Amino acid sequence: MSAPLYQLKAEFFKTLGHPVRIRVLELLSRREHAVSEMLAEVGVEPAHLSQQLAVLRRSNLVVARREGSAVYYTLTDPQVAELLAVARSILSGVLAGQAELLADLRATTPEAAPPE
Secondary structure, three states: OOOOHHHHHHHHHHHOOOHHHHHHHHHHHHOOEEHHHHHHHHOOOHHHHHHHHHHHHHOOOEEEEEEOOEEEEEEOOOHHHHHHHHHHHHHHHHHHHHHHHHHHHHHHOOOOOOOO
Protein backbone atom coordinates (compact mmCIF):
# COMPACT_ATOMS: atom_id res chain seq x y z
CA MET A 1 0.00 0.00 0.00
CA SER A 2 1.35 3.47 -0.85
CA ALA A 3 1.83 6.22 1.72
CA PRO A 4 -1.13 8.52 2.34
CA LEU A 5 -0.98 11.89 0.61
CA TYR A 6 -0.63 13.78 3.90
CA GLN A 7 2.46 11.72 4.74
CA LEU A 8 3.99 12.48 1.32
CA LYS A 9 3.24 16.17 1.84
CA ALA A 10 4.93 16.07 5.24
CA GLU A 11 8.04 14.52 3.67
CA PHE A 12 7.99 17.18 0.96
CA PHE A 13 7.88 19.98 3.53
CA LYS A 14 10.64 18.29 5.56
CA THR A 15 12.78 18.50 2.45
CA LEU A 16 12.11 22.22 2.33
CA GLY A 17 12.84 22.54 6.05
CA HIS A 18 16.46 23.66 5.83
CA PRO A 19 17.64 27.25 5.33
CA VAL A 20 20.37 26.32 2.83
CA ARG A 21 17.93 24.33 0.70
CA ILE A 22 15.45 27.21 0.73
CA ARG A 23 18.19 29.65 -0.28
CA VAL A 24 19.29 27.37 -3.13
CA LEU A 25 15.71 27.04 -4.36
CA GLU A 26 15.28 30.82 -4.19
CA LEU A 27 18.39 31.31 -6.31
CA LEU A 28 17.24 28.70 -8.81
CA SER A 29 13.81 30.32 -8.94
CA ARG A 30 15.46 33.20 -10.80
CA ARG A 31 17.64 31.20 -13.17
CA GLU A 32 20.01 28.29 -13.57
CA HIS A 33 23.13 28.54 -11.39
CA ALA A 34 26.53 26.91 -11.38
CA VAL A 35 27.59 25.40 -8.08
CA SER A 36 30.42 27.94 -7.86
CA GLU A 37 27.89 30.79 -8.15
CA MET A 38 25.72 29.28 -5.43
CA LEU A 39 28.69 28.91 -3.09
CA ALA A 40 29.29 32.65 -3.24
CA GLU A 41 25.59 33.42 -2.68
CA VAL A 42 24.80 30.85 0.01
CA GLY A 43 27.96 31.23 2.06
CA VAL A 44 28.48 27.64 3.22
CA GLU A 45 31.31 25.17 2.79
CA PRO A 46 31.36 23.29 -0.52
CA ALA A 47 30.74 19.94 1.20
CA HIS A 48 27.67 21.31 2.98
CA LEU A 49 26.24 22.76 -0.22
CA SER A 50 26.88 19.46 -1.96
CA GLN A 51 24.94 17.60 0.74
CA GLN A 52 21.99 19.95 0.45
CA LEU A 53 21.97 19.75 -3.35
CA ALA A 54 21.96 15.95 -3.06
CA VAL A 55 18.84 16.11 -0.87
CA LEU A 56 17.13 18.35 -3.43
CA ARG A 57 18.16 16.04 -6.29
CA ARG A 58 16.86 12.94 -4.50
CA SER A 59 13.56 14.74 -3.97
CA ASN A 60 13.44 15.64 -7.67
CA LEU A 61 13.22 19.35 -6.93
CA VAL A 62 16.37 20.17 -8.89
CA VAL A 63 18.29 18.66 -11.76
CA ALA A 64 21.98 18.97 -12.56
CA ARG A 65 23.86 19.16 -15.83
CA ARG A 66 27.57 19.20 -16.43
CA GLU A 67 29.28 21.60 -18.81
CA GLY A 68 33.01 21.01 -18.83
CA SER A 69 34.13 21.06 -15.21
CA ALA A 70 31.14 23.14 -14.07
CA VAL A 71 27.90 21.68 -12.73
CA TYR A 72 24.73 23.70 -13.24
CA TYR A 73 21.45 23.29 -11.38
CA THR A 74 17.93 24.23 -12.30
CA LEU A 75 14.46 23.66 -10.84
CA THR A 76 12.59 20.64 -12.16
CA ASP A 77 9.26 22.47 -11.87
CA PRO A 78 8.55 26.22 -11.95
CA GLN A 79 5.81 25.66 -9.37
CA VAL A 80 8.56 25.40 -6.74
CA ALA A 81 9.26 29.10 -7.36
CA GLU A 82 5.55 29.82 -7.04
CA LEU A 83 5.42 27.91 -3.74
CA LEU A 84 8.30 29.99 -2.38
CA ALA A 85 6.54 33.19 -3.48
CA VAL A 86 3.34 32.11 -1.70
CA ALA A 87 5.33 31.29 1.45
CA ARG A 88 6.91 34.75 1.30
CA SER A 89 3.49 36.35 0.99
CA ILE A 90 2.11 34.38 3.94
CA LEU A 91 5.13 35.25 6.09
CA SER A 92 4.81 38.93 5.16
CA GLY A 93 1.23 38.89 6.39
CA VAL A 94 2.14 37.08 9.60
CA LEU A 95 5.03 39.43 10.34
CA ALA A 96 2.89 42.48 9.59
CA GLY A 97 0.29 41.18 12.05
CA GLN A 98 2.98 40.61 14.68
CA ALA A 99 4.34 44.12 14.14
CA GLU A 100 0.87 45.53 14.71
CA LEU A 101 0.49 43.48 17.89
CA LEU A 102 3.88 44.65 19.13
CA ALA A 103 2.97 48.28 18.42
CA ASP A 104 -0.33 47.84 20.29
CA LEU A 105 1.45 46.20 23.20
CA ARG A 106 3.99 48.99 23.42
CA ALA A 107 1.26 51.62 23.22
CA THR A 108 -0.73 50.08 26.08
CA THR A 109 2.12 49.11 28.41
CA PRO A 110 2.34 51.47 31.35
CA GLU A 111 5.65 53.12 32.01
CA ALA A 112 7.73 50.98 34.30
CA ALA A 113 8.41 52.51 37.69
CA PRO A 114 12.07 53.30 38.29
CA PRO A 115 13.78 50.84 40.61
CA GLU A 116 14.00 51.96 44.22
